[in-house]
Amino acid sequence: MDALTGLLDGPRARGAFLLRSVLDPPWSVRVEDRAPLTVVAMVRGTAWIVPEGGAPVRLGPGDVAVTRGPDPYTVADDPGTPPQVVIHPGQRCATPDGVDLAQAMHLGVRTWGNSPDGAAVMLTGTYQLDGAVSRRLLDALPTLLVLADDAWDCPVVPLLAAEIVKDEPGQEAVLDRLLDLLLIAVLRAWFSRPEAAAPAWYRALGDPVVGRALRMLHNNPAHPWTVAGLASETGLSRAALARRFTDLVGEPPMAFLTGWRLALAADLLREPEVTVGAVARQVGYGSAFALSTAFKRVHGVSPQQHRAGVPG
Secondary structure (H helix, E strand, O other): OOHHHHHHOOOOOOOOEEEEEEEOOOOEEEEOOOOOEEEEEEEEOOEEEEEOOOOOEEEOOOOEEEEEOOOOEEEEOOOOOOOOEEEEHHHEEEOOOOOEOOOOOEEEOOEEEOOOOOOEEEEEEEEOOOOHHHHHHHOOOOOEEEEOHHHOOOOHHHHHHHHOOOOOOOHHHHHHHHHHHHHHHHHHHHHOOHHHOOOHHHHHHHOOOHHHHHHHHHHOOOOOOOHHHHHHHHOOOHHHHHHHHHHHHOOOHHHHHHHHHHHHHHHHOOOOOOOHHHHHHHHOOOOHHHHHHHHHHHHOOOHHHHHOOOOO
16 A cells, blocks of 8 residues: 555545536635545636635646645635635535525536536535545645646546536446546646655655565555564665665654554544454554554544544
């Protein structure tokens, strides 16, 4: 399991909120849904995204933006247009003074706006991610990132635009997977750019030795790994691997493994039918007690409390 797979495997898109917006100016939408991650793809026309306390960023046809919550932001035809719609948690849309707009702006299957032939068409996909695995990558993202149409090559946006308005059996699953593909493509392209400031462990995946060690830890966290075992697999001495790993990743191999195991555990514990003992075995702890001890030391709550939503 690599870094991007870790982002989407487990708390990946499942019944994600997807919407096609068709709008004529003047229009302005204030988004206060507190969603951890939202993808906005511009299909036609232009829009401005205005992050809370940040500079407005223009989107043109083919541009894709990713916003990282929970801070609010505004999407509008012009940065100066006052909000006419507010999106609340649960994707409830209303006027700024609270009048519900769900029916008034309904334009068809997963389509919403103020004009069926509006100048601006954009696709929005919202994740409700809260898994600890995801935090490793989400915390590395800026509040807002934008990929211009000419900065990458991805066929997913036209496909998503065609599929989002269909109402066929299994359509939610199709849209979820397309949203995942779009997000993965965006993140791949973004982290390849020098301004992305990718986290050290992500950059280290490109190192022929440390990258191999990271992939082994990612792919098989339940294995009883030791620095000596990793060194044997990568062809370096134990001291050389430990030094190179720490220099590139920012922490020793076993410290990284502990963080990865506990992040996986935090995510797996969201599944109500899975026992703490089963999670412990899956992430490399010999018993539920051993996992509970490590989990509480790092997260400040027990696995059971974490599952119940008690904040750490």
